[in-house]
Amino acid sequence: MIRYMLSLALLCCTGLAHAQTLGQLVNVEGVRENQLTGYGIVVGLAGTGDGSQAKYTSQSIKNMLNQFGVRMPDNAQLRARNTAAVMISASFPPGYRRGQTIDITVSSLGDAKSLRGGTLLMAPLRAADGETYALAQGNVVVPGVAASGRSGSSVTINTATAGRIPNGATVEREIESDFASTPTVRLNLKRPNFQTATNIVHAINRTFGVAIASTEDATSVDIAVPANAGSRSAFVARLHRIAIEPAGDAPKVVFNSRTGTVVISQGVTVKPAVVSHGALKVSIDESFNVSQPEALGNGQTAVTPQSSIDISQRGGNAFQWKNGASLQAIVDTINSIGATPDDLMAILQGLSEAGALNAELEVI
Known part of the structure; x- marks a missing residue:
């Protein structure tokens, strides 16, 4: 299960970011549900x-x-x-x-x-x-x-x-919007990023041949509507078709604490580290014994509890990652020891605390 899950995450995240249309990256302010x-x-x-x-x-x-x-x-x-x-x-x-x-x-x-x-x-x-x-x-x-x-x-x-x-x-009643009356159109990024916002500004200005787009943060892009743009809807439709090269997101490891799912994005690397991971298992069995007195004796029947405690520890697995180990190396190493999703979460959290994981941890 863990091998399939990690292999699927690796398959979905491999490769560099590909160009997307602007409509896939932004929402138009004032046009919403x-x-x-x-x-x-x-x-x-x-x-x-x-x-x-x-x-x-x-x-x-x-x-x-x-x-x-x-x-x-x-x-x-x-x-x-x-x-x-x-x-x-x-x-x-x-x-x-x-x-x-x-x-x-x-x-x-x-x-x-x-x-x-x-x-x-x-x-x-x-x-x-x-x-x-x-x-x-x-x-x-x-x-x-x-x-x-x-x-x-x-x-x-x-x-x-x-x-x-x-x-x-x-x-029965329309919701008013200032979309058609404002001199500018504001585009709000679905995933705020300074580089992506900068790429959007350059692509729009290059398409129209004039500096009509600008940004002051990682969240939005303001566009001055040209006088010859025609209808506002046609202008926004043209904007949505512009190809944009989005910036790559920071490497991230996402834990789903409810389902035990772990997703590792492309670009996650580790620094030199040695990890030893094992499991301690404690089993306690409770039973009762009945003590009967001898025939014609003066004793009384008694019930006595008995507890059996067993402690076992699975042999710990020690492995080492070299500096800059890739996502594929991480997946192969963890799969080789038969780790469960809980084991994987514990290992990655330990690496993060030790400062050996070059990624952001997020728990959902």
Whole structure:
């Protein structure tokens, strides 16, 4: 497993950086998605909705019925197992106009067992400014299944308390942007880097034959829009097609502490170092002995615990790396001792603490 994982990391990271289009490296400021959220009620469930503990579901049903002229007593207790309170989320794409539709995600807020077969009633979707930008409604598509019996046994596949409604929200209000009115276009780098930002400036100025691009940091590039650029969209489209040679990132070793995955990027080297790695194993077994008295004796039966402790240590493996050992040499050496991902993490962390690893360690 460790050999396959490291070989895959080596295969993906070998070679120098290749030219990419500018559109792959940057985002245009002012042209981005906005998040929308809302609260609603899903109806039509086959007894898998919220229970009596979800008081807000009952209150929401009363409020909805009041809007249609149905008055419910204030002390009325509703047990609407066919309904469920849900939260709605969606991403508002940049530039969308009134009447266009977007996908939405519906997630149970209470103790509903499943949203399968339910229909979301009309609900407003708001942005961070509190304004309503879309209205959501439609049939919920749930990829998961949940079933249970009276004995308490149950079967669950995926998640049945969340689903999607394709084209489930209609845009009712546009999100304003100053993209078309500002005299400059700002490009924000997805991975800030001083050299990459400098390369972008040179490539843009070389393409247009005039110094219209500049940068003062590693994060963004400002571009003055030429008077003869035509439409702003066509100008940005031309920018996105420019070939850029991105700067190589600093060598890095990434540990995933949850899955035990270790990824080593190209360019990682080590200084002269000797590593000895072994494992200490301690096993403790507990058992009980029963002591019986002799027949017709005055003794009593007693239970006595017994502990067996065994300590074993796997033979340590010592190996040495020469100065400037490459990634391939590191992988081959670690694979030769049959190291596990945990062993690899311990070895690389030790090398980093000793100052022998020419790379940045990152734990995710």
